[in-house]
Amino acid sequence: MEKINRLNVVHHLRKRKLLIAINCVAALSIFFFGYDQGMMAGVNNAKDYYDIMGFAHQDPVTKDPIITNSILQGGIVSVYYLGTLVGALFGGWFGDKYGRIKSIALGAAWAVFGATLQCSAQNHSWMICARLINGFGTGILNAIVPVWATETAEHTSRGQFVAIEFTLNIFGVAVAYWIEYGCSFYKGGESEFVWRFPIAFQIFPLIVLFGIVWLFPESPRWLCKVGREDESRYVLERLREDGPEVTGKAEAEFQDIRNIVDLERKNAKSQNYLYMLFGYNSGKLHTGRRVQLVIWLQIMQEWIGIAGVTIYSPTIFGIAGLDHETVGWVAGLNQITYTLSTLVCVFTLDRIGRRWTLYWGSVVQGICLFLAGGLSRVSIDATDAGNTSRASHFGGGAVAMVFLFTMTFGATWLTVPWLYPAEIFPLEVRARGNAWGVVGWSIGNGWLTLLCPVMFAALNEKTLYIFAACNVITIPMVYCLYPESNQRTLEEMNLLFAADSIWNWDAERNYRILVEQNPELVQAAGRGQSVVDPETGIRKPSRNLSLDVNAMKTVSEDSGENEKL
Numbered sequence: 001m002e003k004i005n006r007l008n009v010v011h012h013l014r015k016r017k018l019l020i021a022i023n024c025v026a027a028l029s030i031f032f033f034g035y036d037q038g039m040m041a042g043v044n045n046a047k048d049y050y051d052i053m054g055f056a057h058q059d060p061v062t063k064d065p066i067i068t069n070s071i072l073q074g075g076i077v078s079v080y081y082l083g084t085l086v087g088a089l090f091g092g093w094f095g096d097k098y099g100r101i102k103s104i105a106l107g108a109a110w111a112v113f114g115a116t117l118q119c120s121a122q123n124h125s126w127m128i129c130a131r132l133i134n135g136f137g138t139g140i141l142n143a144i145v146p147v148w149a150t151e152t153a154e155h156t157s158r159g160q161f162v163a164i165e166f167t168l169n170i171f172g173v174a175v176a177y178w179i180e181y182g183c184s185f186y187k188g189g190e191s192e193f194v195w196r197f198p199i200a201f202q203i204f205p206l207i208v209l210f211g212i213v214w215l216f217p218e219s220p221r222w223l224c225k226v227g228r229e230d231e232s233r234y235v236l237e238r239l240r241e242d243g244p245e246v247t248g249k250a251e252a253e254f255q256d257i258r259n260i261v262d263l264e265r266k267n268a269k270s271q272n273y274l275y276m277l278f279g280y281n282s283g284k285l286h287t288g289r290r291v292q293l294v295i296w297l298q299i300m301q302e303w304i305g306i307a308g309v310t311i312y313s314p315t316i317f318g319i320a321g322l323d324h325e326t327v328g329w330v331a332g333l334n335q336i337t338y339t340l341s342t343l344v345c346v347f348t349l350d351r352i353g354r355r356w357t358l359y360w361g362s363v364v365q366g367i368c369l370f371l372a373g374g375l376s377r378v379s380i381d382a383t384d385a386g387n388t389s390r391a392s393h394f395g396g397g398a399v400a401m402v403f404l405f406t407m408t409f410g411a412t413w414l415t416v417p418w419l420y421p422a423e424i425f426p427l428e429v430r431a432r433g434n435a436w437g438v439v440g441w442s443i444g445n446g447w448l449t450l451l452c453p454v455m456f457a458a459l460n461e462k463t464l465y466i467f468a469a470c471n472v473i474t475i476p477m478v479y480c481l482y483p484e485s486n487q488r489t490l491e492e493m494n495l496l497f498a499a500d501s502i503w504n505w506d507a508e509r510n511y512r513i514l515v516e517q518n519p520e521l522v523q524a525a526g527r528g529q530s531v532v533d534p535e536t537g538i539r540k541p542s543r544n545l546s547l548d549v550n551a552m553k554t555v556s557e558d559s560g561e562n563e564k565l
Contacts, residue, residue, distance in 0.1 A: 003231055010217040010238050018217075018239055019153060023161050025209065025216055026149045027168040029104065029141045032111070032205050034172025036138060038335075039198055040077050041310075042180025046195035053124040062324070072124060074450050079128050081446035083114075083135020084142065085439050089273060091140030092435025096428070099226075100148040100219045103140060103431070108210040111137030112203055119199040139442070143435040146422035151219040151430070152239060155489040159349035162419045167342040170410055174335035181332055221427050221490070224257045232257070253489070257427070260491040264428045267494075267547055271429050276436065284498045284547035285426050291436045293482060294421035298440030299447075300474050301417040304362065305369050305467030306409050307448040312456055312464070313402050316372065319379045319395040321388070334403055341410035353486035354416050358478050361412025365405055366471035372401035373464035380461070417441070423485045424493045483507045498547040513549050 004010060009021055043049055045065060050056040053076065055069040067073055087107070095103040114134025121127040146162060153161045179201060183194045220239070223232035233254050240250040269281040279288020313334065317327040349357055375398040382391035417437070425433025455463045483496050483504050492511075495518065499510035 003228075004217070004234070005215075007215055008217060009215055010235055014238055015240065019161065022152050022216060023149065023164060025213055026145050027165045028205055028209050029108070029145045030165040031168040031172040031175075032202055032209070033138060033142060034169035035176045035202050035205075036111075036134070036172075038173035038176035039180070039202065040080075042177065042184070042198060043195045044073065044077070046180075046184070047190045048192045049195040052122065052192075053127060055124070064324075070453060074453065076124060076127055076131060078446045078449040080131045080135040080138075081442040081449065083132040083137075084139035085135075085442035085446075087136035087139020088143040088435040088438030088442065089139075089432075090136070091143035092432035093273075094140070095144045095147065095431030096222075099222055100144050100151070100431070101213055101216065103144040104148065104213045105210055107137050107140030107144065108206045108213070109137070110140060112206045112210070113137070115199060115203045115206065119196045119203075139435075139438055142438045142441075144431055146418055147431050147434045148219055150419070150422040150490065151221045152217075154240070156487060157350055158423070159354070159415075159419060159486065160346055162422070163342065163345040163349050163415045166415045166418065167339065167346065170335075170339045170342050170414065174332070174339050177332050177335050181328055184328075220254075221257050221430075224254070225261055225427055229254075229258070256489065256491040260427060260494060263494065263547065264426045271432070273432065273436075276429060276432060285494060286497050286500075287426065287429060287433065289502060290424050290433060290497060294417075294424070294433070294437040295440035295443070296477075297417045297420060297482070298437050299444035300470065300477070301413055301441070302444030302448050303467065303470040304365055304409075304413060304474060305405065305464070305471070306413075307445065308452055308456075308463055308467050309369075309372075309402055309405055312461075315456075316376055316395070316398045316402055319376055319383070319391070319398060321392040321395055330399070334406055337403060338406045338410045341407035342414060344411035345415050348411075349415065349419075350486060353484050354420060355478055355482060355484050357412050357416055358482075359475060361408055362471040362474045362478075364408040365413070366468045368401045368405035368408065369464045369468035369471065372398045372405065373461045373468070375401065376461040376464070420482075420485060423490060424497065426494055427490070430490075480504055483511075494547060498549075510549060514547065517549070 010018065013021055047058050047065070050065055050073075053072070055072040055076075056065040056067045058064070059066050087110075091103055091107060094106065111134055114130055114132075114137050117130035118127065118134055121130055145165075149162055149165060150158055176198065180194075180198050183197055186193055217235045217238070218231070220232040220235040223229070223235065233250070236250040236254050240253065264285065267283040267285055271282060271287060275281050276287045276291050279286060279291075282288060313331060314327055317330055322330060345357065375394045379391045379395040379398060382388075382394060421434045421437030422430070452463075455466070459466075480503060485493065485496070488496065492515075495514040496507055496511045498514055499507045501507070501510075
């Protein structure tokens with residue numbers, strides 16, 4: 001394929017090896033995302049940092065920071081999420097127009113610029129601008145990387161590949177924690193190196209990402225969408241075929257993609273972000289419904305308690321009787337078990353599906369939060385009564401619930417809200433659709449970053465009950481509104497969301513009817529149907545495809561009448 005650079009890895013790797021290589025690049029971006037998320041927790045506690053930013057001073061006895069301007073402290077952190085929101089919207093538009101590879105390179109370059117500004121910040125105004133810029137680059141990457149990963153993976157293992165990437169996400173959080181923990185001992189923790197080095201460290205993976213992404217293939221689905229069909233077919237053959245012998249698997253998938261491109265353009269007019277949000281001009285594609293689903297799934301990912309537990313866990317560790325130094329390494333141990341727990345999702349997500357993964361996560365997380373809140377209260381009351389032994393025992397139980405909660409979250413709710421938006425949108429607007437998911441994540445994170453300190457100050461451990469209740473709410477929410485995307489090709493998603501009803505059971509019933517009426521749209525990935533006539537070797541012509549069940553019935557009835565005549 002002369003149109004693709006000869007240095008591109010697509011010429012040198014095939015099938016699983018090529019998929020693994022693509023996954024490694026995607027994981028590098030997700031690692032940066034995790035590192036960037038975890039980094040600010042340690043930076044905020046560095047003496048030189050909060051002295052320069054002017055939101056705290058050090059307690060002369062305990063050496064802990066005493067916050068004097070919580071709005072400034074929270075604002076520096078939360079403005080990052082404003083950047084990710086805007087960056088995601090821009091990245092989604094850019095990715096649909098100019099491709100996934102160029103978007104990833106742009107996001108990496110922008111994030112390098114933002115990280116450089118952050119590690120050289122001299123005052124809080126400088127830092128706020130730097131955080132905003134860094135968030136913009138992160139938003140671009142978050143909008144595009146999951147889409148690139150899902151568009152290249154096979155539908156039978158799509159969840160597994162994305163779950164592996166998010167193992168690297170939490171590994172990034174853990175790396176950030178331990179780097180900052182180690183730096184905190186340098187010169188008594190008062191040197192500017194304590195916070196500038198951890199911020200600067202993220203520049204290295206970003207430079208590597210920017211350099212190597214140019215050597216990787218563009219999404220075959222995007223190539224087909226923009227009319228570069230020869231390149232699309234070639235990339236698919238390298239991704240799906242074991243050798244030069246063509247089995248028809250790649251060709252079947254290619255024809256599915258081409259058919260769905262034609263169908264999308266017939267069923268919906270041009271879509272901008274505003275049209276997508278309200279479903280205007282989307283016809284039977286129902287993009288408005290899909291946008292609402294991914295926004296609220298990401299918001300609920302934050303409200304089920306991960307942000308609250310992260311903030312409150314040091315307090316719980318303190319309640320258990322752990323001293324300041326012990327709290328540091330116990331929190332680090334929690335990050336390690338959190339990372340390992342994500343491997344559970346790698347092996348279960350494509351087996352039990354997205355919905356059941358969320359179900360069992362919500363049940364276990366809700367129980368953990370109710371127990372953590374109750375045990376914390378008993379421990380606090382015991383401490384007030386002078387019963388340190390009882391306080392320590394019940395506090396230890398609360399610590400165990402924190403560990404179990406974060407492990408369960410890593411095995412369930414961490415991955416699905418990032419995978420689902422990258423799966424369910426039409427090809428024509430897939431990057432922009434995934435960007436709406438990042439918008440939901442930005443809203444949920446930014447909202448809680450500002451609210452959590454206020455909630456815990458007013459309600460203390462009772463805040464955990466609110467998060468536990470949110471876990472309960474997610475169970476009927478997922479059951480009623482979120483169709484299963486597992487083991488279905490990206491092209492089948494338009495059939496899955498073609499029903500006019502919002503309810504999952506109606507979507508599934510309508511999907512089964514459309515599959516029978518439109519076999520040309522679901523012939524890929526080992527379904528045993530060939531798109532090539534075995535006698536002539538010519539591709540079979542497609543019928544008049546439609547997402548309207550009633551329209552197809554009318555066509556069928558008319559055909560029957562003609563046959564009678």
